[in-house]
Amino acid sequence: MLLVGPPNVFESSGVTEWLTGHAWAAISAPDASRAKWLACIQRISLVMVAGEHASVGSLVEALRPATAAPLVVLASPPGQGVVELVSAGVDAVIDPQAGPDEVFARVMALLRRLDQIWEPGVRYLVSQDLQVDLWSQQCESAGRPLHLSPTEYALLTFLMTRPNQALPAQTIVRKVWGWPPTDGRNALRIFVNRLRRKLGDDPHLPRFIESVRGTGYRFVGNVTELGDTPQRPTQVNDAGGALPFLESLEDLALGLAGCQSTEEAVGHFLNCLERTGYADAVAVFRLDDQIMRMVDQRRCPAWWVDRVKLGVPLQHSFASAHSVITGETVCFADVMAAGERFSSTAKHFVPADFHAAIFIPILRQGRVWGNVGLGRRSRQPFDSAGAIFLRSAVAILTLVLDRFGSREPAADLAALASSSAEDLEAP
Secondary structure, three states: OEEEOOHHHHHHOOHHHHHHHOOOOOEEEOOHHHHHHHHHHOOOOOEEEEOOHHHHHHHHHHHHHHOOOOEEEEOOOOOOHHHHHHHOOOOEEEOHHHOHHHHHHHHHHHHHOOOHHHOOOEEEEEEOOEEEEOOOOEEEEOOEEEOOOHHHHHHHHHHHOOOOOOEEHHHHHHHHOOOOHHHOHHHHHHHHHHHHHHHOOEOOEOOOEEEEOOOEEEEOOOOEEEEOOOOOOOOOOHHHHHHHHHHHHHHHHHHHOOOOOHHHHHHHHHHHHHHHOOOOEEEEEEEEOOEEEEEEEEOOOHHHHHHOOOOEEOOOOOHHHHHHHHOOOEEEOOOOOOOOOOHHHHHHHHHHOOOEEEEEEEEEOOEEEEEEEEEEOOOOOOEHHHHHHHHHHHHHHHHHHHHHHHHOOOEEHHHHHHHOHHHOOOO
8 A cells, every 4th residue: 555645644644553553564655756656666556645635636646647556535625626536537535534444444445346456466486497477377488388287287386386395295196186195196296297398307407396205296496486567557658667667776876886885885775775665674684604694774673683683594494595595586475475484584574574575695706795685564575577676786786896895705606505405494
């Protein structure tokens, strides 16, 4: 939910308190420019505008072409004000004097009529050159479509949603086929072999599906969960939608050019990410032997900062450490669902009410330097366009870190993977 207007209006009307008490995820923008930027980079479920009657009209005029989300005005305009606002594209005008309970009863009635495209959720599962679209149930490998049977698709998605877990054959059969476990082992073996052939996966050197002796199978590729790219109305062209990302990258590059130290560069990097409003918290960690130590952060809870001040160990139970060890991006929409893989991350995230996260390794000349992690309090996954933006921002930061390379530690990826192999959690 996007709140646009003076913060004191939302506070005095009880909206802010209601959102906090009911754990609704909301972001704020003081003006139209900031609101349009946030609408471009996040999937907004609803926009609520408040303020003086004269300013509300101009906000609506600026915002309506920028988002297809329902637009609610919190006001009691005089005369024909309601008619004018509705004619300008407002979906509902609600009197703030009605109280927050009635305001949000009307909001929820409006949200119930929303199309499914506004519901947050994972759309893509990505592992190396393999991509699965959970909405269309289509798969592609290296850009070419994979023609999978319904059973092959169900088997692949079941394994990919449980990466690095040794799954018993009877569990796979029961979940994919619904048969009694003793009846399906041979069918499972046949379908795994078919799936491997279509994926081009060598069972002796698997990239995706590994046989686990005496147990069953394991999906060994790193899996990234991505949401759908935020949809914008047809009035906004592709260039307009990409412009805020490009402007942010320009700001990042220009500012980094003048930085004289790692700390200054990381600080500017975090400031740029924070200004995007793309996440509720962001932090950069630097590798120090077998420990990752925080360099700087933005909007992380004070108790959380205190908890990690001694560092995060390089163990696969930490999603951030896993990204450093593997050199691959880790992204999930709900830490509770990912908790079996990343139990330590779940212990840190849940008390802070973070759900979605993305962790991107920072590589310098083929060696790992550290990583950047972003967290959201909503279960809205990071979309593919945003992930590309973040990786681009990290690449720009890496170029600057090379200037300070002689003073910074870095570790070889292969050495990290080897030294951390024993920490990989078994299911």
